[in-house]
Amino acid sequence: MYYLWSKILQSSLLRTYTDMSVNDLLPGTSMYSTRYLGRQPIVDANQQLVAYELLFRSSQANVARVNDDVMATTAVIRHAFVDLGVGEVLGDRLGFINVSDTLLMDDLLDVLPCDKVVLEILETVKVTPPLLERLADLRRKGFRLAMDDVIELDEDRRALLPLVDIIKIDLVALSLLQLRELVAQLAGFPGILLAEKVDTLEQFALCRELGIQWFQGYFFARPTVLSTRQANASQHAMLSLLGLLMSDADNEELAQALKLAPDVVLMLMKLSSTASVASRRPVSSVQEAIMVLGRARIKRWSMLLLFASNATNIEPQRNPLLELAATRGRIMELLAETCYPQRRDVQESAFMIGMLSLVDVLVQQPKAEVIASLPVDDMLKEAVLQGRHALGELLRVTESLENEAAPTLPGYDPEMLMRVQTQALDWVNSMWK
Incomplete structure (x- = not known):
């Protein structure tokens, strides 16, 4: 029976x-989907690769269509550290990941390998005492922090200065005079200055002359899209x-x-x-x-x-x-x-x-x-x-x-x-x- x-x-x-x-x-088949990840090199003054910025991509098209910062960042983390694998994505380099204030305050970040990641604080993040306390805690845990799209040292940016290791300067939003003034104001900063959106040899040469150490932009490389298929x-x-x-x-x-x-x-x-x-x-x-x-x-x-x-x-x-x-x-x-x-x-x-x-x-x-x-x-x-x-x-x-x-x-x-x-x-x- x-x-x-x-x-x-x-x-x-x-x-x-x-x-x-x-x-x-x-x-x-519907059991699979393709996962995409954007990656743009960051180089030093000798144009040697030091890091990558990891970017959200939802297709092979090399553009970001972000409707939700938290979901976009979690997708980047998943694709980099799970689907593709940190070895293939970063090798022995650092990975910059954009983080909003919501994600900064969430313990989801604790899953990341602090020795491989730079947490890039978006310019939209509102600086509050709890946020500053959280950033200090992340640094104690071994994370590196970066300020994104800096164009001036307003009150919020100055409050972040003692807690960050890297400052990303947005060249597109600055005139030559403004750039010189900003770099002069950052003369005592002990960390790394990174010029982003470097599109020409002239911009690269000027930034090197001003003492900026790291660089990112189309002059060196456009972002590339990595992909893999997973269940x-x-x-x-x-x-x-x-x-x-x-x-x-x-x-x-x-x-x-x-x-x-x-x-x-x-x-x-x-x-x-x-x-x-x-x-x-x-x-x-x-x-x-x-x-x-x-x-x-x-x-x-x-x-x-x-x-x-x-x-x-x-x-x-x-x-x-x-x-x-x-x-x-x-x-x-x-x-x-x-x-x-x-x-x-x-x-x-x-x-x-x-x-x-x-x-x-x-x-x-x-x-x-x-x-x-x-x-x-x-x-x-x-x-x-x-x-x-x-x-x-x-x-x-x-x-x-x-x-x-x-x-x-x-x-x-x-x-x-x-x-x-x-x-x-x-x-x-x-x-x-």
Whole structure:
């Protein structure tokens, strides 16, 4: 009776995943979207690259269409530090990121690696005592601060002077006389003066003569647009995760929620290898990732990812690709519990293996390249990439289940395999209701 029920369920539910092979999940479907990021070089007086300004872009068109400063900045952060990766975007250079007063006061900024980022205070920011206190706190945490589009030292700009490391001078808005006067007023500033919107050799030469150290503008390079394709984030799962975090749910509940958002787990793991976190030890399970990253960090990044999704017009929807990854992970867990009842280590790592086995499809990059960038235990890497160890064997079984309607694998009971498939699908569908 159980076998017949399982076959009926398989025909109605499993088809969604098994009849749709991983090869069918190609770019161009609604499960994917393209993420864009603008990047403009900043150079020193010898025209050597020292930093990039990171700019919001919503398409390949090299223009900024910003309707909401907070959403635009969160999209920039997500695309630079998650989708594209800080190594590809910045290398060993600094990244300037525009921040509004709203975002400056939000602890979302605490997710950023302070050694890689310059927070660029927009000229629209209203200076208040709480803001000054917050800026002082950010500096204590190791962040560099810059003033954007400075054209005069009014009361607000003077209040910011002791707290910033870099002053960006807007050449377009200044006459030659005004520029000389402003630089003279900044003679005692201990930080770096940066001339922005430098369009000609004459402007560059004049700024160097005045003692300005860094430069940005069309004379050196126009912004370029970087892009990558990624699976659309599962907003349902992220909202569920945030709800659990807000209600102080225990780590086991958080782990269950994260298992339904494999893309979020990958993002968090990727970030843990680049951001300034205390521990960067390899992890082998979702539970370990929660312990290493910490609840506060997971909450901030989940909120940021939701903001960024809104900024890039990603529609909230169920993503079959992410559900397939969750299903594969759950099948791995159930197989581990059945086949290795005494191996707690195998059971705890099984879901992670199932998820990582689809990482190349999730992020549209070579599997070995992505996994090498993650803080994953070597045994897990060998299981995914080489099929080694007990987990590698269970992964082969799991992939066979997806490719065969009624798998008959030597050494495995067919009814047990069908039961595992059914329970995994039931789990994913019940969690998404």
